[in-house]
Amino acid sequence: MHISDCRSVVKLTLADESFWCFGRAIELYQQRIRWLTENSRKAFGLIKGARVGLVIDVTAVSSGSQKEEFQTDFLSLIEEQLSHKEKLYVLSFGSTTSALWPDPAEVSSSTLQELKLWVKSLQPEGGSNLLQALRKIFTLKGLNSLVTIMGSCPDQPSEILSNYIQQSTMGRGLITHIITYKCNNQVPLAVLKNLAEAVGGYYHCYSPETEVYSSWDMDQLLAEIQKAQSLLGHIQALLHKTPCEELTSMMKEISTEIAEGPLTGLLPKPPKHEGPLTIEFPNLDKTSAEWLKINGLKAKKLSLYQVLAPNAFSPVEEFVPILQKTVSSTIHERAMVQFEWHDGTVKNVHVDPPFLYEYQKQLNRALRMYERRIEWLSLASRRIWGTVCEKRVVILLDISVTNSMYIIHIQHSLRLLLEEQLSNKDRFNIIAFGSTIESWRPEMVAVSHENLQSAWRWALTLRCQGSRNVLSALRKAVEVDFRDKDKHQSQGIYLFTGGIPDQDMVGRPCPGHPFYATNSWFQLGS
Template sequence: DMDVQPLISSSKWLQLHGLKRKKLSLSQILSQIGFQHRIDYVTTLGKLVASRYADGLFPQYMREQDGSVYNLTAKKELILHFVDCLMGAIELYQQRMEWLTSESRLIFGVIQERCIVVVLDFGTAAPTEFDACRDALSMVLMEQVTQIAKFNLIRAAQDLMKWQEKCASVSEHTVKSAVKWLWKLDHMTAVSHSSSAEALLEAMSETVEAVYYFAVGDVPAETKQLLLEKVSDGPCPVNTVSFNAREDETVIFLKELSHLASGRFHAFVQKNYCRVATGPALKCEEDDKDLIAPNSRKVKGRTPLVAGVREDVFLVWKELEEARSTLRQVQKILSESEQPASGDGIIYVSFKRVTTIFMISILNKKHKYDEYLTSEEWLQRYGLKAQKLTLYDALADCTFRHADGIVDIKTKPEDESSQTDAETKRKVIHAKYCDKFVHTFWKDGSVVHVYVTTEKYKWYEEKMRTALRQVEGRIKWLQQGSRGLFGNVFEDDVYILIDTSQSMKDKLPLVKEKIFQLIQEQLRHKKRFNFVKFSAQAVAWQEKLAEVNEENLQDAWLWIKGLEVGSSTNTLRALQIALADADTQAIYLLTDGRPDQ
């Protein structure tokens, strides 16, 4: 958690945890497991010089990006180490992305400064929306402001309202005090077209690192003009946060304002707002004994499309995709170093200790990566039979037939001018040296003698150890992430049915975690998907299968995060919903017991 959750920008976070910092980029890994096969022009010699001494001595790997060839010298243990490191990096990036797109970070972005003032412009918010804003801001105070040094709150109004005259140091007491002040604000407060600009100027008069402008709804035209005139050249950056803007022009304006004020921009649109019947939104005791965080309300929503892609999320997503691509290529190196390739890249043909390398061209053939293979297909490619490591395959060149008694022997014909076929003569043979060799029955039932040299044994042992590591690696991979619960999802159009009955109460957090991993690792590579939750009733996320895109994946994850346990288990209704969709290719049913309806 400490690695995932620091309040810093994604660019700074990646400087600490990115692939290059951890020396896990593809070029860095290749430089640690081999060396580049070069053909360079040497100016002193005035001609091309190639590293031919490496030809035929090492297995090779050709980078798809630029076609450069590397001679591989590392042991398999080192390559497996990089595979484990990349898997760990992928999990870390997934956790950072999930953290960035949840709770207060989804609503407000990430507070990156240590001393800030937040200007609250509630505009013409309706009472329900006003409460939603205060819930959201309470969450920001409890989750993020508690981790910085100083802060202040100013409400834009005709009569300016400040929580404190100057920025106050962050403590448990001051944060509680700010939340109470927030919830005592009157919804009906007079505002003018200059209130927002005046509040921002007042905020910038304090010695702070940044000002946050939290704008609810749309910004009037006359207010926009004043903000552009007064705020653009301020003494500190102004970060704008759009909350529930109705018009796209408002989002575009606030984004432009943050750019002119050297700040950052964030936008959030509420999807729905519901009050749980268990109690009020916030409980504030005058004696400071209890302060309940705003968990009794749930503010759900997403980034509006017009706001574009969040830069902080995009940077981590880009690093995540690079880590996945690098992992695939390192796994490919690991498999191809021992296996003949299937028509692409480089083929390695091994004869005991000597490796002969052949380069072949790619003719419109796509390699089916190991992660998309069923276990049956994987064994057909990497199993003992495929590698000719079964007992009979391994001993094929180490056996000779047991011969005892009358046998047929082919001899040269007496008259070669009239007969070309060999003549068969019968001869009595006595196996005098049978006791010198091991006797065993061959697969056809015949008796053979076996003689295994030391070199043959060592060669077979090395090959078998490598094969076992591959199998162990595959088993470990199948048990990791979403595959530990779902296995490999091979179909393109899938339904996931989630049991949310009362018996799932303790299991639901794990299910949510695995579904997040499923979205990140597998569903994003499919065509269409849908979720159905079921307890006494069954409810689908969408009416039909939804296209796989970033917006749908994010919306689906927000829906999954909001799942709560119900009562009974109506599995039949959930299955009926999934089967009613004619395009459904597969249904994945998550349940802990049999139906009770």
């Protein structure tokens, strides 16, 4: 049911039947959202079309527990959605492509069993050559739906993929689905949406780690809910002019369903989302810049110039009295190599192979150390917030109405930060902002177990509303929480936002304060 079907609600007559039409519409939205967040539809969305071609990025398979998760989710997709199609064609891709059948196959118990065994045999490989896979599948005839499941960022830019898909699908009536499976950190949601919209298709993104959930279907429902909220406002304005106790009570009930039902109660939540924090005491973390001062190539004396310096010699140029002229030294090319130095001069360099072999081993050890550091930075709260090293911290949370579908993700991201990185700080505060600002405490308070738990309980009550008034939140942090900034050295402001501020922020952020901005749900049009 479309909200426009209930326009009669705004008539001054305000008939009971019209109100129930509005209530039934809200109930339908709730049911639809619940249905879309169940089983295979949560992981892959709703697959449209009867003759479906699936293109699967084998990096989605990964290894270990994620491989088992993908197999479980895909088997659920087969049972719940693909088994009801007429024809199927499946193609995996990494650096190369591999198809299960040479042509689209009729759906039957035997073909479905083949597909299940094929999925279990998939192995990850390097590369994500989506363009090669698309070229192969577009040669097939008889498909009316294309489903692309990506596990990592494709090797080709989205502009090239978009142009190729548009050209290849022109006049074919092909329904296009673009799905990211647990790789929203590699394929930003805005890029996914732009690519899907450019080809006139559908998009779906779900990441259980951060509870980012977005799809074309869900966004359409959100748009209808926002229309409902707008219509509700008009009706409430009319009720002030034509009071009716029964109708007013009914509208309050509908308002509560809109505000609390679809947007928060029905979105997927991590386990124990509303439970108390499990607080850890972190190590004394350093920023990467500080860490590199100790572990970088220069600190380890492993930069190329540092290694070559003992065996690098400048060409000699001297005046020889007996010859009465200036003579430059020459050297045989087999003995030394001429190498341009960092200051622009040329050095004669000679390095023995054993020396180079040892240097290579040291570089490999350093490389593994940097890889471990990157992996550590990409885990849990550090993936979202980075390393929070300051002792006095203010967190600014964007709860504008455009982030309504991401409120669970906002809360979960804050929970990870409170649990993992704030327990060793001195003082903190949290400021949420939409059109107006809402502060957890009037000013920064000492970090304690009780205060962290209190901040989390407060965060669970947040509701998205209004625009994105970043400037007011920054002003509150600077003028109230950091008014005695000159007495303290280690302090920072962390802005967690989903788009462009209402105001022009050029030159306005916080002089004298470390300022960090993070955006991890990447809204379209922001």
